[in-house]
Amino acid sequence: MENYMKMEIAARSENESFARSAVAAFALTLNPSLTELSDIKTAVSEAVTNCVVHAYRDNEENAKILIECKTETLPVQAHRGDRCEKYGVIHITVADLGCGIEDIDKATTPFFTTLQDDERSGMGFTIMQTFMDEFSVESEKGKGTRVRMTKKIKATENGEVKERVNA
Amino acid sequence: MQVNAKRENNILYIRLCGELDEHSAAQARHSADTLAESSALVERAVFDLGEVSFMDSTGIGFLIGRYKKFRRLGVPVYITNTPPTTDKILMMSGIYSLIPKI
Incomplete structure:
Protein backbone atom coordinates (compact mmCIF):
# COMPACT_ATOMS: atom_id res chain seq x y z
CA MET A 1 0.00 0.00 0.00
CA GLU A 2 1.24 3.46 -0.82
CA ASN A 3 0.76 6.70 1.00
CA TYR A 4 2.21 10.15 0.38
CA MET A 5 2.43 13.71 1.59
CA LYS A 6 3.72 16.96 0.13
CA MET A 7 4.49 20.21 1.83
CA GLU A 8 6.01 23.56 1.06
CA ILE A 9 7.58 25.73 3.74
CA ALA A 10 9.46 29.00 3.86
CA ALA A 11 13.22 28.44 3.96
CA ARG A 12 13.58 29.84 7.45
CA SER A 13 15.48 28.31 10.33
CA GLU A 14 12.46 28.34 12.64
CA ASN A 15 10.83 25.81 10.28
CA GLU A 16 13.61 23.24 10.69
CA SER A 17 12.05 21.70 13.77
CA PHE A 18 8.59 21.66 12.18
CA ALA A 19 9.88 20.03 8.98
CA ARG A 20 11.70 17.14 10.67
CA SER A 21 8.83 16.57 13.11
CA ALA A 22 6.26 16.54 10.30
CA VAL A 23 8.22 13.95 8.31
CA ALA A 24 8.75 11.87 11.45
CA ALA A 25 5.02 12.02 12.22
CA PHE A 26 4.24 10.87 8.69
CA ALA A 27 6.75 8.00 9.02
CA LEU A 28 4.93 6.78 12.15
CA THR A 29 2.39 5.00 9.95
CA LEU A 30 5.18 2.47 9.18
CA ASN A 31 5.62 1.76 12.89
CA PRO A 32 9.34 2.55 13.00
CA SER A 33 11.65 1.88 15.92
CA LEU A 34 12.96 4.82 17.94
CA THR A 35 16.33 4.53 16.23
CA GLU A 36 14.82 4.48 12.75
CA LEU A 37 12.68 7.50 13.57
CA SER A 38 15.60 9.40 15.01
CA ASP A 39 17.70 8.65 11.91
CA ILE A 40 14.93 10.04 9.69
CA LYS A 41 14.56 13.18 11.81
CA THR A 42 18.28 13.85 11.76
CA ALA A 43 18.65 13.30 8.01
CA VAL A 44 15.68 15.57 7.24
CA SER A 45 17.05 18.21 9.56
CA GLU A 46 20.36 18.16 7.68
CA ALA A 47 18.66 18.46 4.29
CA VAL A 48 16.38 21.28 5.40
CA THR A 49 19.21 23.12 7.14
CA ASN A 50 21.21 23.02 3.90
CA CYS A 51 18.31 24.72 2.10
CA VAL A 52 18.00 27.36 4.82
CA VAL A 53 21.71 28.09 5.12
CA HIS A 54 23.00 27.72 1.57
CA ALA A 55 20.30 27.67 -1.10
CA TYR A 56 19.03 31.21 -0.87
CA ARG A 57 21.98 33.11 0.51
CA ASP A 58 22.24 35.29 -2.62
CA ASN A 59 18.54 35.80 -3.10
CA GLU A 60 16.13 35.42 -0.25
CA GLU A 61 13.08 36.27 -2.31
CA ASN A 62 10.62 33.44 -2.61
CA ALA A 63 12.86 31.18 -0.54
CA LYS A 64 11.01 27.94 -0.15
CA ILE A 65 11.60 24.28 0.57
CA LEU A 66 9.56 21.49 -0.96
CA ILE A 67 9.29 18.24 0.93
CA GLU A 68 7.67 15.11 -0.41
CA CYS A 69 7.35 11.75 1.26
CA LYS A 70 6.07 8.47 0.00
CA THR A 71 5.69 5.34 2.06
CA GLU A 72 5.16 1.83 0.81
CA THR A 73 5.01 -1.57 2.36
CA LEU A 74 7.17 -3.91 0.36
CA PRO A 75 5.57 -7.21 -0.60
CA VAL A 76 8.99 -8.87 -0.51
CA GLN A 77 9.58 -10.84 2.64
CA ALA A 78 12.95 -11.86 3.92
CA HIS A 79 13.13 -14.96 6.06
CA ARG A 80 15.47 -14.96 8.99
CA GLY A 81 15.40 -18.15 10.97
CA ASP A 82 11.76 -19.01 11.55
CA ARG A 83 10.79 -15.37 11.55
CA CYS A 84 9.23 -13.63 8.59
CA GLU A 85 10.09 -9.98 8.12
CA LYS A 86 8.40 -7.37 6.00
CA TYR A 87 9.84 -4.01 5.20
CA GLY A 88 8.17 -0.66 4.96
CA VAL A 89 9.98 2.04 3.05
CA ILE A 90 9.86 5.80 3.21
CA HIS A 91 11.13 7.89 0.30
CA ILE A 92 11.85 11.49 1.21
CA THR A 93 12.65 14.31 -1.19
CA VAL A 94 13.84 17.70 0.04
CA ALA A 95 14.18 20.29 -2.71
CA ASP A 96 14.87 24.00 -3.05
CA LEU A 97 14.85 26.46 -5.95
CA GLY A 98 18.00 28.20 -4.85
CA CYS A 99 21.54 28.73 -6.10
CA GLY A 100 22.47 25.08 -6.64
CA ILE A 101 25.66 23.27 -5.70
CA GLU A 102 28.69 23.90 -7.87
CA ASP A 103 30.60 20.72 -7.07
CA ILE A 104 28.52 17.92 -5.59
CA ASP A 105 31.52 15.63 -5.01
CA LYS A 106 33.19 18.31 -2.98
CA ALA A 107 30.01 19.21 -1.10
CA THR A 108 29.43 15.62 -0.06
CA THR A 109 32.99 15.11 1.18
CA PRO A 110 33.04 14.76 4.97
CA PHE A 111 34.04 17.98 6.76
CA PHE A 112 33.90 20.09 3.60
CA THR A 113 32.11 23.38 4.19
CA THR A 114 31.88 26.65 2.32
CA LEU A 115 31.22 28.48 5.58
CA GLN A 116 34.25 27.65 7.70
CA ASP A 117 33.95 30.74 9.89
CA ASP A 118 30.36 29.96 10.77
CA GLU A 119 31.13 26.93 12.95
CA ARG A 120 29.68 24.61 10.29
CA SER A 121 30.86 21.05 10.61
CA GLY A 122 30.58 20.05 6.95
CA MET A 123 29.00 16.77 8.04
CA GLY A 124 25.44 17.31 6.78
CA PHE A 125 25.58 15.17 3.63
CA THR A 126 27.69 12.53 5.39
CA ILE A 127 25.04 12.18 8.08
CA MET A 128 22.26 11.88 5.47
CA GLN A 129 24.28 9.18 3.70
CA THR A 130 25.06 7.28 6.87
CA PHE A 131 21.66 7.48 8.52
CA MET A 132 19.56 6.59 5.48
CA ASP A 133 19.65 3.48 3.28
CA GLU A 134 19.71 5.31 -0.05
CA PHE A 135 20.82 8.83 -0.77
CA SER A 136 21.31 10.91 -3.89
CA VAL A 137 21.60 14.59 -4.68
CA GLU A 138 21.07 16.41 -7.94
CA SER A 139 21.65 20.07 -8.43
CA GLU A 140 21.69 22.66 -11.17
CA LYS A 141 23.37 25.99 -10.81
CA GLY A 142 20.81 28.75 -10.41
CA LYS A 143 17.91 26.29 -10.49
CA GLY A 144 18.10 24.44 -7.22
CA THR A 145 18.97 21.23 -5.45
CA ARG A 146 17.07 18.04 -4.80
CA VAL A 147 18.04 15.47 -2.20
CA ARG A 148 16.42 12.03 -2.30
CA MET A 149 16.64 9.68 0.62
CA THR A 150 15.15 6.30 1.39
CA LYS A 151 14.87 4.55 4.70
CA LYS A 152 13.80 0.96 5.19
CA ILE A 153 11.61 0.37 8.18
CA LYS A 154 11.76 -3.12 9.52
CA ALA A 155 8.41 -4.47 10.55
CA THR A 156 8.17 -7.61 12.57
CA GLU A 157 5.40 -10.13 12.49
CA ASN A 158 4.15 -12.85 14.78
CA GLY A 159 3.81 -10.56 17.75
CA GLU A 160 7.51 -9.92 18.10
CA VAL A 161 8.12 -6.82 20.14
CA LYS A 162 10.40 -4.03 19.07
CA GLU A 163 11.03 -0.78 20.86
CA ARG A 164 7.84 1.13 20.28
CA VAL A 165 7.44 4.78 19.62
CA ASN A 166 4.86 6.59 21.66
CA ALA A 167 3.13 8.64 19.03
CA MET B 1 17.42 25.13 23.84
CA GLN B 2 18.23 25.94 27.43
CA VAL B 3 21.77 26.31 28.68
CA ASN B 4 22.27 25.95 32.43
CA ALA B 5 25.46 26.00 34.42
CA LYS B 6 26.63 24.87 37.78
CA ARG B 7 30.03 25.00 39.35
CA GLU B 8 31.24 22.23 41.60
CA ASN B 9 34.78 21.71 42.89
CA ASN B 10 36.19 24.04 40.25
CA ILE B 11 34.43 22.15 37.48
CA LEU B 12 32.01 24.06 35.30
CA TYR B 13 29.08 21.88 34.23
CA ILE B 14 27.20 23.23 31.23
CA ARG B 15 23.91 21.46 30.77
CA LEU B 16 22.10 21.65 27.44
CA CYS B 17 18.34 20.96 27.45
CA GLY B 18 16.14 20.64 24.37
CA GLU B 19 16.78 20.62 20.64
CA LEU B 20 20.09 21.76 19.22
CA MET B 55 20.86 17.22 17.76
CA ASP B 56 22.03 17.35 14.16
CA SER B 57 25.43 18.25 12.69
CA THR B 58 24.99 21.78 14.03
CA GLY B 59 25.89 20.28 17.40
CA ILE B 60 29.31 19.22 16.11
CA GLY B 61 30.09 22.76 15.02
CA PHE B 62 28.70 24.12 18.27
CA LEU B 63 30.85 21.86 20.46
CA ILE B 64 34.03 22.43 18.44
CA GLY B 65 33.41 26.18 18.63
CA ARG B 66 33.06 26.05 22.42
CA TYR B 67 36.11 23.78 22.65
CA LYS B 68 38.15 26.45 20.87
CA LYS B 69 36.78 29.16 23.11
CA PHE B 70 37.64 27.30 26.31
CA ARG B 71 41.03 26.29 24.97
CA ARG B 72 41.94 29.94 24.54
CA LEU B 73 41.11 30.33 28.24
CA GLY B 74 43.25 27.31 29.08
CA VAL B 75 40.27 25.20 30.16
CA PRO B 76 39.98 21.58 28.94
CA VAL B 77 36.53 20.49 27.79
CA TYR B 78 34.70 17.19 28.23
CA ILE B 79 31.35 15.71 27.24
CA THR B 80 29.15 13.61 29.47
CA ASN B 81 25.73 11.87 29.51
CA THR B 82 25.43 11.60 25.74
CA PRO B 83 22.08 10.07 24.65
CA PRO B 84 22.48 7.26 22.06
CA THR B 85 21.16 9.29 19.11
CA THR B 86 23.48 12.19 19.88
CA ASP B 87 26.35 9.81 20.49
CA LYS B 88 25.95 8.35 16.99
CA ILE B 89 26.58 11.76 15.40
CA LEU B 90 29.42 12.75 17.71
CA MET B 91 31.13 9.39 17.26
CA MET B 92 30.93 9.76 13.47
CA SER B 93 32.51 13.20 13.59
CA GLY B 94 35.49 12.01 15.62
CA ILE B 95 34.91 14.84 18.08
CA TYR B 96 35.75 12.67 21.07
CA SER B 97 39.43 12.84 20.17
CA LEU B 98 39.25 16.60 20.87
CA ILE B 99 36.61 16.56 23.59
CA PRO B 100 36.78 13.29 25.50
CA LYS B 101 33.69 11.61 26.84
CA ILE B 102 33.69 11.10 30.60
Whole structure:
Protein backbone atom coordinates (compact mmCIF):
# COMPACT_ATOMS: atom_id res chain seq x y z
CA MET A 1 0.00 0.00 0.00
CA GLU A 2 1.24 3.46 -0.82
CA ASN A 3 0.76 6.70 1.00
CA TYR A 4 2.21 10.15 0.38
CA MET A 5 2.43 13.71 1.59
CA LYS A 6 3.72 16.96 0.13
CA MET A 7 4.49 20.21 1.83
CA GLU A 8 6.01 23.56 1.06
CA ILE A 9 7.58 25.73 3.74
CA ALA A 10 9.46 29.00 3.86
CA ALA A 11 13.22 28.44 3.96
CA ARG A 12 13.58 29.84 7.45
CA SER A 13 15.48 28.31 10.33
CA GLU A 14 12.46 28.34 12.64
CA ASN A 15 10.83 25.81 10.28
CA GLU A 16 13.61 23.24 10.69
CA SER A 17 12.05 21.70 13.77
CA PHE A 18 8.59 21.66 12.18
CA ALA A 19 9.88 20.03 8.98
CA ARG A 20 11.70 17.14 10.67
CA SER A 21 8.83 16.57 13.11
CA ALA A 22 6.26 16.54 10.30
CA VAL A 23 8.22 13.95 8.31
CA ALA A 24 8.75 11.87 11.45
CA ALA A 25 5.02 12.02 12.22
CA PHE A 26 4.24 10.87 8.69
CA ALA A 27 6.75 8.00 9.02
CA LEU A 28 4.93 6.78 12.15
CA THR A 29 2.39 5.00 9.95
CA LEU A 30 5.18 2.47 9.18
CA ASN A 31 5.62 1.76 12.89
CA PRO A 32 9.34 2.55 13.00
CA SER A 33 11.65 1.88 15.92
CA LEU A 34 12.96 4.82 17.94
CA THR A 35 16.33 4.53 16.23
CA GLU A 36 14.82 4.48 12.75
CA LEU A 37 12.68 7.50 13.57
CA SER A 38 15.60 9.40 15.01
CA ASP A 39 17.70 8.65 11.91
CA ILE A 40 14.93 10.04 9.69
CA LYS A 41 14.56 13.18 11.81
CA THR A 42 18.28 13.85 11.76
CA ALA A 43 18.65 13.30 8.01
CA VAL A 44 15.68 15.57 7.24
CA SER A 45 17.05 18.21 9.56
CA GLU A 46 20.36 18.16 7.68
CA ALA A 47 18.66 18.46 4.29
CA VAL A 48 16.38 21.28 5.40
CA THR A 49 19.21 23.12 7.14
CA ASN A 50 21.21 23.02 3.90
CA CYS A 51 18.31 24.72 2.10
CA VAL A 52 18.00 27.36 4.82
CA VAL A 53 21.71 28.09 5.12
CA HIS A 54 23.00 27.72 1.57
CA ALA A 55 20.30 27.67 -1.10
CA TYR A 56 19.03 31.21 -0.87
CA ARG A 57 21.98 33.11 0.51
CA ASP A 58 22.24 35.29 -2.62
CA ASN A 59 18.54 35.80 -3.10
CA GLU A 60 16.13 35.42 -0.25
CA GLU A 61 13.08 36.27 -2.31
CA ASN A 62 10.62 33.44 -2.61
CA ALA A 63 12.86 31.18 -0.54
CA LYS A 64 11.01 27.94 -0.15
CA ILE A 65 11.60 24.28 0.57
CA LEU A 66 9.56 21.49 -0.96
CA ILE A 67 9.29 18.24 0.93
CA GLU A 68 7.67 15.11 -0.41
CA CYS A 69 7.35 11.75 1.26
CA LYS A 70 6.07 8.47 0.00
CA THR A 71 5.69 5.34 2.06
CA GLU A 72 5.16 1.83 0.81
CA THR A 73 5.01 -1.57 2.36
CA LEU A 74 7.17 -3.91 0.36
CA PRO A 75 5.57 -7.21 -0.60
CA VAL A 76 8.99 -8.87 -0.51
CA GLN A 77 9.58 -10.84 2.64
CA ALA A 78 12.95 -11.86 3.92
CA HIS A 79 13.13 -14.96 6.06
CA ARG A 80 15.47 -14.96 8.99
CA GLY A 81 15.40 -18.15 10.97
CA ASP A 82 11.76 -19.01 11.55
CA ARG A 83 10.79 -15.37 11.55
CA CYS A 84 9.23 -13.63 8.59
CA GLU A 85 10.09 -9.98 8.12
CA LYS A 86 8.40 -7.37 6.00
CA TYR A 87 9.84 -4.01 5.20
CA GLY A 88 8.17 -0.66 4.96
CA VAL A 89 9.98 2.04 3.05
CA ILE A 90 9.86 5.80 3.21
CA HIS A 91 11.13 7.89 0.30
CA ILE A 92 11.85 11.49 1.21
CA THR A 93 12.65 14.31 -1.19
CA VAL A 94 13.84 17.70 0.04
CA ALA A 95 14.18 20.29 -2.71
CA ASP A 96 14.87 24.00 -3.05
CA LEU A 97 14.85 26.46 -5.95
CA GLY A 98 18.00 28.20 -4.85
CA CYS A 99 21.54 28.73 -6.10
CA GLY A 100 22.47 25.08 -6.64
CA ILE A 101 25.66 23.27 -5.70
CA GLU A 102 28.69 23.90 -7.87
CA ASP A 103 30.60 20.72 -7.07
CA ILE A 104 28.52 17.92 -5.59
CA ASP A 105 31.52 15.63 -5.01
CA LYS A 106 33.19 18.31 -2.98
CA ALA A 107 30.01 19.21 -1.10
CA THR A 108 29.43 15.62 -0.06
CA THR A 109 32.99 15.11 1.18
CA PRO A 110 33.04 14.76 4.97
CA PHE A 111 34.04 17.98 6.76
CA PHE A 112 33.90 20.09 3.60
CA THR A 113 32.11 23.38 4.19
CA THR A 114 31.88 26.65 2.32
CA LEU A 115 31.22 28.48 5.58
CA GLN A 116 34.25 27.65 7.70
CA ASP A 117 33.95 30.74 9.89
CA ASP A 118 30.36 29.96 10.77
CA GLU A 119 31.13 26.93 12.95
CA ARG A 120 29.68 24.61 10.29
CA SER A 121 30.86 21.05 10.61
CA GLY A 122 30.58 20.05 6.95
CA MET A 123 29.00 16.77 8.04
CA GLY A 124 25.44 17.31 6.78
CA PHE A 125 25.58 15.17 3.63
CA THR A 126 27.69 12.53 5.39
CA ILE A 127 25.04 12.18 8.08
CA MET A 128 22.26 11.88 5.47
CA GLN A 129 24.28 9.18 3.70
CA THR A 130 25.06 7.28 6.87
CA PHE A 131 21.66 7.48 8.52
CA MET A 132 19.56 6.59 5.48
CA ASP A 133 19.65 3.48 3.28
CA GLU A 134 19.71 5.31 -0.05
CA PHE A 135 20.82 8.83 -0.77
CA SER A 136 21.31 10.91 -3.89
CA VAL A 137 21.60 14.59 -4.68
CA GLU A 138 21.07 16.41 -7.94
CA SER A 139 21.65 20.07 -8.43
CA GLU A 140 21.69 22.66 -11.17
CA LYS A 141 23.37 25.99 -10.81
CA GLY A 142 20.81 28.75 -10.41
CA LYS A 143 17.91 26.29 -10.49
CA GLY A 144 18.10 24.44 -7.22
CA THR A 145 18.97 21.23 -5.45
CA ARG A 146 17.07 18.04 -4.80
CA VAL A 147 18.04 15.47 -2.20
CA ARG A 148 16.42 12.03 -2.30
CA MET A 149 16.64 9.68 0.62
CA THR A 150 15.15 6.30 1.39
CA LYS A 151 14.87 4.55 4.70
CA LYS A 152 13.80 0.96 5.19
CA ILE A 153 11.61 0.37 8.18
CA LYS A 154 11.76 -3.12 9.52
CA ALA A 155 8.41 -4.47 10.55
CA THR A 156 8.17 -7.61 12.57
CA GLU A 157 5.40 -10.13 12.49
CA ASN A 158 4.15 -12.85 14.78
CA GLY A 159 3.81 -10.56 17.75
CA GLU A 160 7.51 -9.92 18.10
CA VAL A 161 8.12 -6.82 20.14
CA LYS A 162 10.40 -4.03 19.07
CA GLU A 163 11.03 -0.78 20.86
CA ARG A 164 7.84 1.13 20.28
CA VAL A 165 7.44 4.78 19.62
CA ASN A 166 4.86 6.59 21.66
CA ALA A 167 3.13 8.64 19.03
CA MET B 1 17.42 25.13 23.84
CA GLN B 2 18.23 25.94 27.43
CA VAL B 3 21.77 26.31 28.68
CA ASN B 4 22.27 25.95 32.43
CA ALA B 5 25.46 26.00 34.42
CA LYS B 6 26.63 24.87 37.78
CA ARG B 7 30.03 25.00 39.35
CA GLU B 8 31.24 22.23 41.60
CA ASN B 9 34.78 21.71 42.89
CA ASN B 10 36.19 24.04 40.25
CA ILE B 11 34.43 22.15 37.48
CA LEU B 12 32.01 24.06 35.30
CA TYR B 13 29.08 21.88 34.23
CA ILE B 14 27.20 23.23 31.23
CA ARG B 15 23.91 21.46 30.77
CA LEU B 16 22.10 21.65 27.44
CA CYS B 17 18.34 20.96 27.45
CA GLY B 18 16.14 20.64 24.37
CA GLU B 19 16.78 20.62 20.64
CA LEU B 20 20.09 21.76 19.22
CA ASP B 21 19.76 22.66 15.56
CA GLU B 22 20.76 25.49 13.27
CA HIS B 23 17.92 27.64 14.57
CA SER B 24 18.61 27.21 18.27
CA ALA B 25 22.41 27.21 17.98
CA ALA B 26 22.92 30.99 17.91
CA GLN B 27 21.26 31.50 21.28
CA ALA B 28 22.96 28.45 22.79
CA ARG B 29 26.32 29.69 21.51
CA HIS B 30 25.79 33.07 23.10
CA SER B 31 24.75 31.57 26.45
CA ALA B 32 27.64 29.10 26.53
CA ASP B 33 30.20 31.75 25.62
CA THR B 34 28.92 34.08 28.30
CA LEU B 35 29.45 31.24 30.77
CA ALA B 36 32.92 30.58 29.37
CA GLU B 37 33.94 34.20 29.81
CA SER B 38 32.85 34.21 33.43
CA SER B 39 34.51 30.89 34.17
CA ALA B 40 37.74 32.22 35.66
CA LEU B 41 39.86 29.63 37.40
CA VAL B 42 37.81 26.57 36.57
CA GLU B 43 39.83 23.43 36.10
CA ARG B 44 37.67 22.00 33.37
CA ALA B 45 34.34 22.49 31.60
CA VAL B 46 31.95 19.57 31.13
CA PHE B 47 29.11 19.66 28.61
CA ASP B 48 26.24 17.58 29.96
CA LEU B 49 24.14 16.42 26.99
CA GLY B 50 21.75 14.24 29.00
CA GLU B 51 18.73 16.43 28.27
CA VAL B 52 19.39 16.98 24.56
CA SER B 53 16.27 15.67 22.83
CA PHE B 54 17.54 16.30 19.31
CA MET B 55 20.86 17.22 17.76
CA ASP B 56 22.03 17.35 14.16
CA SER B 57 25.43 18.25 12.69
CA THR B 58 24.99 21.78 14.03
CA GLY B 59 25.89 20.28 17.40
CA ILE B 60 29.31 19.22 16.11
CA GLY B 61 30.09 22.76 15.02
CA PHE B 62 28.70 24.12 18.27
CA LEU B 63 30.85 21.86 20.46
CA ILE B 64 34.03 22.43 18.44
CA GLY B 65 33.41 26.18 18.63
CA ARG B 66 33.06 26.05 22.42
CA TYR B 67 36.11 23.78 22.65
CA LYS B 68 38.15 26.45 20.87
CA LYS B 69 36.78 29.16 23.11
CA PHE B 70 37.64 27.30 26.31
CA ARG B 71 41.03 26.29 24.97
CA ARG B 72 41.94 29.94 24.54
CA LEU B 73 41.11 30.33 28.24
CA GLY B 74 43.25 27.31 29.08
CA VAL B 75 40.27 25.20 30.16
CA PRO B 76 39.98 21.58 28.94
CA VAL B 77 36.53 20.49 27.79
CA TYR B 78 34.70 17.19 28.23
CA ILE B 79 31.35 15.71 27.24
CA THR B 80 29.15 13.61 29.47
CA ASN B 81 25.73 11.87 29.51
CA THR B 82 25.43 11.60 25.74
CA PRO B 83 22.08 10.07 24.65
CA PRO B 84 22.48 7.26 22.06
CA THR B 85 21.16 9.29 19.11
CA THR B 86 23.48 12.19 19.88
CA ASP B 87 26.35 9.81 20.49
CA LYS B 88 25.95 8.35 16.99
CA ILE B 89 26.58 11.76 15.40
CA LEU B 90 29.42 12.75 17.71
CA MET B 91 31.13 9.39 17.26
CA MET B 92 30.93 9.76 13.47
CA SER B 93 32.51 13.20 13.59
CA GLY B 94 35.49 12.01 15.62
CA ILE B 95 34.91 14.84 18.08
CA TYR B 96 35.75 12.67 21.07
CA SER B 97 39.43 12.84 20.17
CA LEU B 98 39.25 16.60 20.87
CA ILE B 99 36.61 16.56 23.59
CA PRO B 100 36.78 13.29 25.50
CA LYS B 101 33.69 11.61 26.84
CA ILE B 102 33.69 11.10 30.60
